[in-house]
Amino acid sequence: MGIEEQVDMRPGSLEILRALFESTEHERASAPDLEAALARFACGWATPEEQNVVIAALVESSPLRKRLIEMRERIATAEVDVAHRVKVFEQDPVLASAMKSALAGCMSVFARWSESCRAASRRELDAEGQRSLGSALKGLSHRMQGSALVPSFALARGASHAKNIVIEPGQIRANLTVEMHEDESFRAEATLSQAPREPKELSLYLVEPQGGWVWLGCNSVIGDKWMLEAGGFSALCNIPVHSITIDHFALAEGSYFQPRNWIPVWISDQLRRSNHIASPGKLRSTKGPSIHHQQLHVELEFPEALRNSLEGSQMVMSVDLGSTSFVVGTWPVSQLPHTKELVIDAALPGIPDCELEYQSAVTLMFR
Amino acid sequence: MAVTYHSGLVDELSLIERFVSSKGPQSEQAFEELALRIRRFLGKYLYSYLPVEQDREDVIETVLHKLLARHGSFEVRSVGAWWAYVATIAKRCAYDRLYQPHEGDVDDEIPAQDIEIISAIAEFSEDRERLYALADELWLEADPNLSASQKKRRLLASQLHFLHNVPWKEVCAIVADGAVPDRKTLNAWLAERGVLNQFAYHCLYHDNDALVGYLICPASPLNEKQLDKLERDASRSLGSLPEDWTWAEIKVVLWRYRNGLPTTKILQMDPTLTPEIVERVVTRCAERLPFRRIAAKVSDAISTTTPAFDPLRSPGLWKRLVFQYHTFHELPHKQILERTEPAAHESGFVLTPGMLNVWLSNGRLFQQLASYALRSKEDGH
DSSP: OOOOOOOOOOHHHHHHHHHHHHTOOOOOOOOOOOHHHHHHHHTTOOOHHHHHHHHHHHHHOHHHHHHHHHHHHHHHHOOEETTTTEEHHHHOHHHHHHHHHHHHHHHHHHHHHHHHHHHHHHHHOOHHHHHHHHHHHHHHHHHTSHHHHHHHHHHHOSHHHHSSEEEETTTEEEEEEEEEOTTSOEEEEEEESSOOSSOOEEEEEEEOTTSOEEEEEEEEOBTTEEEEEEOOOGGGTTSOGGGOOGGGEEEEESOOOOOSOEEEEEEOHHHHHHHTOOOOOEEEEEEEEEEETTEEEEEEEOOHHHHHHTTTOEEEEEEEETTEEEEEEEEEGGGSOSOSEEEEEEEOTTOOOEEOOOGGGEEEEEO | OOOOOSHHHHHHHHHHHHHHHOOTHHHHHHHHHHHHHHHHHHHHHTTTTOOSHHHHHHHHHHHHHHHHHTTTOSOOOOHHHHHHHHHHHHHHHHHHHTTOOOTTTTTOOOOHHHHHHHHHHHHHHTOHHHHHHHHHHHHHOOOTTSOHHHHHHHHHHHHHHHTTOOOHHHHHHHHOBSBOOOHHHHHHHHTOHHHHHHHHHHHHOOOHHHHHHHHHOTTSOOOHHHHHHHHHHHHHTOSOOOTTOOHHHHHHHIIIIISOOOHHHHHHHOTTOOHHHHHHHHHHHHHHOOHHHHHHHHHHHHHHHOTTOOGGGOHHHHHHHHHHHHHTTOOOHHHHHHHHHHHHHHHTOOOOHHHHIIIIITOHHHHHHHHHHHHHHHHTO
8 A cells, every 4th residue: 555666667668558547438427416315315314325426426525515514403403393394394305305205214114113023022922921021011111211221231232242241240141143134124042141030031222333222122031042033123223234233232131112101301401401490301191102194193291380391492302213313393382282281293294104112212302 | 345356357358359269240349349448548649649630540540440450360368468469550550651660669569567567557447436546545545455435434524524623423423334433433534644645635636627616706616517608608708707707718717727728729729819818817817726725724624633644745645636637637737737736835845847747757657556556456456
């Protein structure tokens, strides 16, 4: 690399060499309409081939890089209101179209994927197992929330742990193998260092290096063996299926079969400081989240005291897919009805009907 | 991921074999495909022997007839030997055309080592992307073990970081190829000599349209479509004239900086133009050339994070730029210097017409790249 050695060629040879260089075919680069591809790239929804085309264009063009940065800022700040079709979508139809398409794609995968996870788990559970599962679920949903989850991942992440995972510190370890297939389905198997004394469930997660994670499913340990099969998962993260390695997987104790009755809530620092309120962390949902007739539907309890403390702010609802968050609606709190139960509907055009299995799929933020 | 090197060569070699060894339609079809490449090659090769285009075209036709007539007499050893064979026939025909004796000169045999190098570069010259990737490896120290996509992602990371001040997390998210790089990885990329050289190169290199668009309207550079329209308008001196320019001046700018024409050719193209007008436009454009300012900006941006290495002082950077302007844009030496010397001077690198002459006229750059191509091939990259 970079060593400028050369031989002394005869003048006649050099003439031939020069002519070969100078007669190299130069295709005049055409300028295809990259806008749509750039928008999909900005959403993290471009195919590998499309990524290469976009990146090749980006390194050549400063205006295109500025446009990408602008798109990413719009997605991140997400003043995108699908429900009311305002602002960004009207101002930036290309980006809006890419975001809707990405969202629709993710959601359809979501529906297929959750069904296959459930089926995979059911196959392995007898009546006793199901009772154990039900019992375990009661306490587990809290354990898997927020910071409690992080230490579990810390144990399981990284190359050195990926194949030899600590299930119970000092006692049980597991060797995990994950076989991924071209159709984006996978089969994960683990052999534990010893059979657990009590019924135990393990969940498999896909962990993105930047910190995002996706729950892939759970299953009971039978003897010292554990297995999980599911399909269509890579669309939930920004990692193409062929790029996923064993290092992206984490195995942790417990189930994440959430009861779908809590919606995570975030309140911006500024709002908390100015209104002197503590974030409730979550709100109990009484129905949903679900998608029917291209509407995301959630019903949740919304205490009057909280509502009053949030007066003047905006409520933003987002759907979180892996580490990508899509805002699907914004509402001024002042315009929300003064009822104990809040019913939220956000339009999600083009998305098939499904029940969202995951409480973290929908998040509310007040700012 | 290593670059795949062999398909182009095999194609050309198999075409030559089919032409030489087969009979009837198979041989004719192979020759038809080869003829396109031969025309391009001889168009350049014969230039110094036959400066008049019509003479070159006549000789090229004669060479093609001779090749067809001697079908089967060439012994297929390598692609390099083939081009040496074509060149020898062409040189004889050129001397015949000029009624000049050519004994001795034409029969100057090409040494086996040179044939090998010509073979190596013949393969790359069929595919400009590979040729330029090779040039990047040689002069910009681009890592030959990375795929084109990986190289571009690192380059993009450097541009987002140094030019657009994008926060590191966002840079990592944008350039992620499956796995998202962490900060340590990003920092390592931003300190790589290959990445920094390519970053500096991409800042300084302006293709003709980008440069002309900027020179005519620095505040809002014209794009390719706008330049096409302007060119059409200028030929009729009709249409919307950019501010502060006359149609005569616009013609000069377009012909000189978009088409790389020298002053003599410009004056031939439009007899109403005078040397004074051309000189005035060139002086005005020289003041607007952005390269000195860009060099200062690149230097500032890089020095904050990687003070130990300054790509602008690396001879490889300037060689790569000169190679690009020469082979891709076919610019005369004077114009290549206009696009490189001010920035080199700003960076403390001395670039002179003499150096350019050695690099280009004496074939130093071509030989360096050819040697590198041969070595890469031998190394199996």
